[in-house]
Amino acid sequence: MTHIVEIRDPAERSRIAEVVLRDLPEWFGLEAETAAYIKAAAELPTFAVKPQDAFLCLKQHTPWAAEIYVMGVRREQHRRGLGRSLVAAAEAWCRDRGIRYLHVKTLGPSRPSRGYDATRAFYEAVGFVALEELHGLWDEDNPAVILVKDVRLGFSVMPIEGLPELRAGDDLAALIAERTGLQDGDVLVVAQKAVSKIEGRVVALADVEPSGRARELAGEEADPRRIQVILDEAVELVRVRPPLLIARTRQGYVCGSAGVDASNAPEPETVVLLPVDPDASAARLREELRERTGVDVGVIVTDSFGRPWRAATTDVAIGAAGVEVVRDLAGERDPTGYELHSTRIAVADEIAGAAQLVFGKLDRVPVAVIRGLDVRGDARAADLVIPPETDLFR
Template structure:
């Protein structure tokens, strides 16, 4: 039952990632440069932005023609109407739109601000990055590439920073998952006093993403973190398991 120590190892990617780039090659070069060897129980947490870039999910803002409602919203709240336009295109539903905040449900199912569309850490504001179309597939692809290249079964988590109701600040969340169960369900298990837990499901994939967020800076080129020593359950899983489907009182 006792958990061992965990290490959070940041991985620096010096090069900019461009559409069509092979992430595995970049990652491999960075690991060699830092003299890090991957291990079988590692969890690789990777910011979605470099995956989106490699997958070509980057849009030149000058090519975007915002609809009227996006223009007036942008004017009213001093935000780029073209980013709002992209956010609306990337959404299947608006959850809330008020006081300059646009919360949407993305086509893939996440509820977040602006459908995850963001112009930071791209090219100085000329382009915006979208979320991967299917971030579970992105995670699975990297996992299988690592397996092929190194013969090692790691878990992969693709992360983004989401805001949340009631609490200030963003925290990292898992938007893509491969090789790990994103939820640890303690329900039915008993605590050291014999009390049966009834409401305790832990979102370990989100906690892993948060842990990685502590070493992956917003202003530096450290978009990858290796979490080493985590004893959680391996197995199949999807970031969609983390999306609340029923009994959500705030949709």
């Protein structure tokens, strides 16, 4: 784990800045400017990775805004997470002082440069947004772009609008990438029906021949063809109140109608089934997005479930990749010192419920981006399934 320290001694600040900056002539090759950075470091709040591997200096401009005045990571330490750790330390420093916005200036995109293109990509990956390119701030040959980040704690939930009606074989990763700018650490939340449609998990009722059992359960109220699809998807009927069926699915979920649903189906007289393996679906989408965008995001596939002893439904995670699914607090102590013994938080389910608030069940908005949560992990949504032998609600 990278250990970040705040350097208090002015002379040491300058020494670290000089060692690092002189190792980066592609970025800091002009002697006058480099000397100015080294001199300024002595007077500015400075964080570093010892011994002299990386540093960052901050400059506060107003009670609400500060700037990453200069940052450098020695070449041999690139791509080891040091820059991310330094930015995180700078953000924490800002929050402690009530500072809302952190900005940084670098070479603008209208002046192509391999090194500075990578610099901009780094800042965008850690959440900075390009505000404006200024051609007169430095000089006409070196346009400056200002990137800004809101460092206040919290998270945002943003719907991805404008997706077309999805069909089997559609490239969902491409459709998403075209409509939003993903960042490292984002969590992409996708309604199950979007995944099921592109995977061809749609059944035309015209092709279904209902059995006698299906006709019996349907009675006069339900379509026996739909009941037959439910029976085909179920491994066990847990509760039966015709035509209502609560079933255990092949994936292990206990839910209404074995997850078979006619709402938001692509056409009348069709029903949508659950993905065969929602965790695998999430992993595929995550990898496709990484290949297409170069960004590492988490993916959660959701569906709406009812709950014992509670009215109405909420979205839960049925598939997950690259995210923390369960947070186990056993062994932790609360503010009074009480040791927790069995507290486990269904993090992926809580994220799914938050995303449902911006999903448009009536407006065909099946995808949302959660930004601002630190929930990276490698568990599966299948870990949330209670085995039948320990299910207290049966």
